[in-house]
Amino acid sequence: MRRRAALAALASTALAGCAKPAEWQGGWVGAAHERGHRLKGGALPAAAVQRRAAVLVVGAGIAGLAAARAFVRRGVDDVQLLELEDAPGGNSRGHVLAGQRCPLGAHYLPLPGPQAREVSEWLHEIGLLRHELGRTVADERHLCHSPQERLFIDGAWADGVLPPAEPASPTLAQYRRFAAAVARAQALGFALPSQRAPWTPAHAALDAVTFEAWLAREGFDDARLRWYLDYACRDDYGAGPGTVSAWAGLHYFASRHGFHAPGDDTAEREPVFTWPEGNAWLTDKLSAPLAGQLHTGRTVLRVAEQRHGVEVLAWDEARAQAEAWSAGTVVLALPLFAAARVLQDPPDTLRAAAAQPHAPWLVANLHLARPLLDRPGAPPSWDNVPFGARGLGYVDASHQRLDPSPGPVVLTAYHALPAAERGALLEQGWRHWAGRVVDDLAPTHPDLPGKVERIDLMRYGHAMAVPAPGWRGHPALAALRAQRGRVRFAHADLAGYSVFEEAFSAGSAVAG
Ligand SMILES: Cc1cc2nc3c(=O)[nH]c(=O)nc-3n(C[C@H](O)[C@H](O)[C@H](O)COP(=O)(O)OP(=O)(O)OC[C@H]3O[C@@H](n4cnc5c(N)ncnc54)[C@H](O)[C@@H]3O)c2cc1C
Incomplete structure (x- = not known):
């Protein structure tokens, strides 16, 4: 308590003495929210231009880009993409602040596991993975440098994000018991993408209750374990254990690296790919071969399936005019609630799926005049998390810079x-x-x-689907995933939550 009080006093002195919020520069980045709000209704404009495509992909996030790639690979040459923002990538876009690249959203991709086949195959294609003597090897230049992550707790930085636990403490006992529960879940079957795991009554039972209810039932009440699980859920799903399902709470660990209590010598730090600009690096790789087919600044207002094709009306934001497109197949690579707004006479499955809850997010890129003074403990890391904060901490965009000469300090904070x-x-x-x-x-x-010096803010009103109870196993999502008519769906929302692997595999599957 004394340490906390001293820290608070130090903070308030610093705020009183040096804060200069009135002098901070900055503003909102990304397209104005009016673009998205055009979908809310009103009379449709008459088209000034008429265009055609064999396949038209609406939305150039990871799922839309992966869908376009998949159709091109199947030999369809006239694939076109329409994207509301002025750049592709959706939640995986980047920004430049003070000359330093930084993320606007997604910032890392774990090494794909065996079920993420499409992602692995693409990473081999772009040279991030290679086969060597029968093993898969990652290009180290793109893996997160050490030190990877740290937690500010009890007045000092500790290595890793799991709060430290004393030997023989009740906290350590609960960490070990939770590790065993995750191992049991792994035996049940969890995978990334999640559709590649079995779906049994035991999975459905986990999907029916909140993670909070499950933790209480299993007697997991240690404050440090609970803080960590709350952080992990907010970090991956945008909502805490009281909102997400027990399936989601366990999937976070069971589909990847498991959960390792301190002292567990099987624990290995999970290698992750990351770049100064986060997953915008992956967006650039995915969108570059499609550059001539990508039409940004196009807000799609209406999609209507006809007897011989699909008619699409888009608003060209730069020219302030409407474009009419005719296509044989249209892929709606949009959040499902947005797809339900643009699609004329949406099927009941899409209407049901549009009720999926979404979390709002705020991402802040801060340019600092000088590096921060540090506190005792673990050294500055890529991911830096304060225990008990409202936000999720910050990533240091400069951490991954390969150029050793000093550059601007840019931190990306997530809320x-x-x-x-x-x-x-x-x-x-x-x-x-x-x-x-x-x-x-x-x-x-x-x-x-x-x-x-400057703070650039990105706001997402509906950033990502929250895997609340009932959504992972929702029949409407399964029906939309299976849809193979003239209008198809590809978005991370189809998985009930949002990560790169889900978006990429949803896009890759849609050309089949
Ligand atoms: C802040 C944040 C951090 C994240 N961090 C990570 C991370 O580190 N790692 C990770 O794996 N995942 C992360 N994610 C999850 C991320 O959402 C997925 O990785 C992935 O980018 C989702 O891709 P998507 O194509 O499914 O969806 P989206 O990114 O939602 O793409 C949909 C696209 O459709 C466009 N669109 C919408 N309406 C229209 C319209 N009417 N007309 C035309 N275009 C339209 C949008 O502009 C957007 O480009 C993060 C998400 C957020 C919000």
Whole structure:
């Protein structure tokens, strides 16, 4: 308690002495939300231009880009993409701040496991993976450098994000018991993409209750374990254990590396691919071969299936005119609630799926005048997480820079927000949210407010599907995944939650 009080006093002194929020530069980045809100209704404009495509992909996020790639690989040469934003990538876009590349959303991809076949195959194609003496080897230049992650707790930085536990403490006992529960779940079958795992009554039972209810039932009540699980759920799903299902809470660990209590010598730090600009690096690789077929700044307003094809009406944001497209096949690579708005006479399955809950997110890129002073403990890492903060901490975009000469300091801070804050995210100004981001980090870094030069904020009203109880096994999602008519669906929403592997495999499957 004494340490915390001293830290709070230090933080408030620093805020009083050096903070200069009025001098911070910055603003919102990404397309104005008015573009998305064009889908909310009103009279449709008359088209000034008429165009055709064999396959038209609506939405150039990871799923849409993977879908276009899959059709091209099947020999369809006239594949075109329409994207609302001025750049492809959706949640996997990047930004440049003070000359330093940084993420606007997704920032890493774990080494794919055996079930993520399409992702592995593509990573081989672009040279990130290779076969060597019968083993799969990753190109180390693209793996996260050490030190990877640290947690600010009890006045010092600790290595890793799992809060430390004393030997023979109740915390350690619960860590070990939770590790055993995850191992049992792994025996049940979990995979990434999740559709490649079996779906049994035991899985359905986990999908029927919240993770919170499951943890309480199993007697997991240790405060440190609970903090860590809350952090992990907010980090991956945008919502905590009280909102996501027990299936989702276990899937996070069971589909990947498991859960390892301190002292477990089978524990290995999971290697992850990352870049200064996060997964925008992957977006660039995926979109480059499609450059001539990609039409950005096109907000699709209406998709209507006809007897001999599909008619699509898009708004060209730069020319302020409508374009009419005719296509043999249309792939809706949009969040499902957006697909339900643009598709004329949506099927009942899509109407049902449109009710899927989504989490709002705020991503802040902060340019600092100088590096931060550090506190005792583990050294500055790629991912830096303050215990008990409202946000999820920050990633250091400069950490992955291969050029050793000193460059600008750019930190990317992540906030998964409760759905109740969606309105405030749109209505409150940049200064309010920039202040909140800095306030969240200042107790850990009292010198931060005085070093901020610029803060660029990206807001996502509906960033990612939240795997609330009932969504993983929802029959509407299964029906939309199987749809192979003229209008098809490809988006991470089809999995009930959002990660690169789900988006990429949903896109790859749609050309089949
Ligand atoms: C802040 C944040 C951090 C994340 N971090 C990670 C991470 O580190 N690793 C990871 O694996 N995953 C992460 N994710 C999950 C991420 O969502 C997925 O990795 C993936 O990018 C989802 O791709 P998608 O194509 O399914 O969806 P989206 O990214 O939602 O793509 C949909 C596309 O459709 C476009 N669109 C929407 N409406 C229209 C319209 N009417 N007309 C035309 N185009 C339209 C959108 O602009 C967008 O480009 C993160 C997500 C967020 C929000």
